[in-house]
Amino acid sequence: MTRKITLLIAGAAVIAIAALASIFAKDDIMAIVTPGAKPGATQVRDAGADRGLPVIAEYASLMDEKTVVEAVGTGKSSLGVSIYPAVSGEVSDVLFHAGDKVTKDQVLVILDSDRERLARDLAALQVKDTQQLLARYEKARPLGAVAESEVDTARTALAQARIELDQAEVNLADRTILAPFDGIVGISEIEAGDRIDSSTAIVTLDNIESILVDFEVAETRFANIRPGQKVRVETWSLPGELFEGTVDAIGSRIDPVSRTFSVRARVPNPDGRLLAGMSFAVYVDIEGKQYPSVPEISVLWGDEGTYVWRIEDEKATRVPVRVVKRTGGRILVDGGISKGELIVVEGVLRLRPGRTVAATIRGSDEPGVAARDDMGEGS
Structure with missing residues (x-):
């Protein structure tokens, strides 16, 4: 009998020691997690008040929803073209090399133009002749030696001769191929002596x-x-x-x-x-748009959708949110969250609505300042 009593007393003593050790160990952990806590003593705000659950929180910030x-x-x-000649003919000279930088109206290629030059000279001579004839008719008309109709015919002949001269000038100009704008010429396949026509690509210009x-x-x-x-x-x-x-x-x-x-x-x-x-x-x-930004680990999923824990007057409040975008370890949310509000980041597993918390705030000391400037993600 005495031995049983001794064993019961010893067992009770062991249980008491274990309980005390558990209390002191818990208080030491609280002192480490919650700054200012004193080891070996349980923190009590007021007689009968709930002890604050230690959590880590962060201020919600605003970020742009940027998509790439x-x-x-x-x-x-x-500006880029393939240059073609306006007329057919034999190439007399090529005045560029591949890769050259050329300027607008710079001569690139010259075609044989002997016939066109002769036609231009003949048209110029015809203009000169009709001018002289018209001048004689106009001097003789006051004397009655020339009818008015003959003067009009001479004037028409002069106008026609001038048009023919202009046409001859255009035909001659077509034998010289110019750069239409400043640029770089490509590789050409034509050389002096080649016969080309309006379907022959001379060179590219870019x-x-x-x-x-x-x-x-x-x-x-x-x-x-x-x-x-x-x-x-x-x-x-x-x-x-x-x-x-x-x-x-x-x-x-x-x-x-x-x-x-x-x-x-x-x-x-x-x-x-x-x-x-x-x-x-x-x-x-x-x-x-701009949305509140919270750390990714602070967003939780439940039966009713996604939510975060917000701290108001040292009490935890569950706030439903909609996930807008993930970017760089943060989540943009749409819901009842505003810039500068405290959002629980760590310690969410033991939270209940209305639970008193003791928050340690990490990151910026200024509410609503984003910790990073993310550039967005690809779509």
Whole structure:
């Protein structure tokens, strides 16, 4: 009997020691998690009050809903033509080399023009002859030696001769092929002595002071793309380099098959590093509405949808929200959250509506200041 009593007393003592150890250990943990807590003692606000549950919170900030539309485009020169002769003939001289920079009205090719020059000279002689005849008729008319009708006929002959001279000048000018604008000439297949006609491509000419990039965008973004909007392009020929430009034009129709519309961007190219025909990755930033931004781990999912815990007067309140966008570890939400409100980030598992909390605020000390400036994501 005595032995049983001794064992019962010993067991009770062990249980009491374990309980005390548990209390002190819990108080030590609370002291570590909650700054200012004293180890070895339980924190009590007032007699009978709930002890605040330690949580980590952060101020909600405002962020723009920014989306990046990505596309693949093809570059073309801002001015680009293939030059053809207006007439047939034999090439007398080629006055350019591939890759040359030429200026407007610079002579590129000269065709044989002996016949055209002779025709021009003959037309000039005919003009001179009819002028002299008209001058004699006008002097003789006051004397009655020439009828008025003959003077009119001479005037008509002079006008006709002048037109024929102008036509001869045009025919002669067609034998000289000029650059229509400033640019860079390509590789030509013609040489002096070749016979060419109006279907023969002499050379390509491109002005690449700026490059036009054509690309397609989904019709769902038609309302978001505007002329003058900033774009960024990257070419696989120059990896790692981004070039900035603007939207230059927008197509007026939606393709019924691909459900896309055409967009053309203009990209400055002062160094001439971008060439017509290059392929480009195109990025267009689309700014959206501003939404409250909270850390990703603060958004929870329940039977009634997504929600966050907001702290008001040291009490936890469950607030339903709608997820708008994820970006860079944060979530843009739409709901009853405003800039500067405290949102629980860690310690959410033990929260209940109306539960008293002791919040440690992380991040910025200024309410409503975003901790980062995210650039958005691709669509």
